[in-house]
Structures are given as C-alpha cells and as structure tokens.
Amino acid sequence: MCVHNAARSQMAAAFLTHLAGDRIEVRAAGTAPADAVNPAAIAAMAEVGIDLSAQTPKGLTAETVQASDVVITMGCGDTCPVFPGKRYLDWKLDDPARQDVEAVRPIRDEIEQRIRILRTELQTR
Template identity: 60%
Template sequence: MTAPIPTVLFVCVHNAGRSQMAAGYVQHLAAGRVDVRSAGSEPKDSINPVAVVAMAEVGIDITTGAPKLLTVDAVQQADVVITMGCGDACPIFPGKRYEDWELDDPAGQGIEAVRAIRDDIRARVVALLSELTSA
C-alpha cells in the first residue's frame, strides 16, 4: 500500500511572488511526490514579472499559475500550510502542520533582491521535501 501524497499549501498576501516561486520549486523538485497549491489573502491580478524572470533563470516556468484567493477549503485540504507574511489571514485548523517562513516580499524589488529571495525559498523547499518524501 502506498502512502497518500501530501498536500502543501503556500500562502502569502498577494499570491504573486513568494508563494508562486515556492509552488514552482515543489512542482519542479518533487516530481509528483507532493501535491502543491498556493493562494493569497489579497491576491493580485497577475504574477510578479520579476519573480517570473528569476524562476526562468533556474529553468522553472511559473507563468502557468495565477494568483488565487485563499479559501477555508484550501487550508482544510492541505497537510502542510506554509505562510509567508500573511499574518492572521490564514485560518488555523487542528491537526495541520503550520510553518511561517520569514521572507522579504519581492513586490517592487529588483532582480538581485528577488534572486536572493528565490534562493532562500529553494533551500527551504528542499528541506521540506526531504521531510515529506523520506518516508
């Protein structure tokens, strides 16, 4: 019997930068071993173009995603909820694993700053995936 695939939900305010980059890394690195979603408490109309460029530099296309509104259902369906600066906007449910990743917001930042945020996210995603997929 195979273990169920864990679901990770990345949440930030605008769902346009940090959470999109994190979801892109999970999709790229987990190779189907983890289901990933992202959402925002106040989603923007489109993904941050500098985040798109930064991810393209490492061979990951995040242009197929779109900012989505955080819903209670999305949180209930997730096994792990990673927040990135959304404060109290994320509902808390017993039995869920929550982590808050302190990351700078890439909104309004230049490519150099966004690259540093991207690389920080990658390191955190790699560590998370090693925990979730080692069983």
C-alpha cells in the same frame, strides 16, 4: 500561501512541483490575490529553468487549508486561517513586491533551500 500569491508562494509551489513531481500535491494561494504574478519573480525563476509565466494568483479558501497536511505561510500574519491538527510553518522572507530581479534572487534562493529541506522531510515520512 502569502498575501498576494504573486511571488513567494508562487516560487515555493513551483520549486516543490519541480523537485517532487506528482509525489506531493502542491497548492499556492493568497489572502488578497494580485492581478498577476510579479514579473521579477517570473524572471528570477526563469533563470533557474522554471517557467512561472502561465501562472495566475489564486485566492485562499478554507477548503484549500483544510485539504492540506502542511501549510506554509509567508507574510500573511493573522489573515491566514488556522485549523487544529494542521502543521504550520511560518517562513519569514522579504517581500518581493516592487523589487527588481536582483532583489528577488536571494529570496528565490532562500525559498529553494527551504523547499529542498521540506521535500526531503515529506518524502521520508
């Protein structure tokens, strides 16, 4: 999850879905969802063969967090709900808001690396 669910969490969810298929249930949400996914994020993901063009930002609910085993936050700060017994990962990543595709590429690549590590970890449990 991130604040606007318009770039970082969208890219992370898309990478995990792409890499894990139906073996891992993936949710993405934001504490203050934007009206649309960031066009630079859509373009950056298209470069690696993942289509975000049909995605829409979704609002974060307590139920979403409660139903999750692992919660990844990206820039939410104190606005993300915290529930005992959940595993939280706080990924410090630059915010792609108002950035062009060239600035989003390194963020995308960092997210992909982290997702690959997480996927391997989750699938070996």
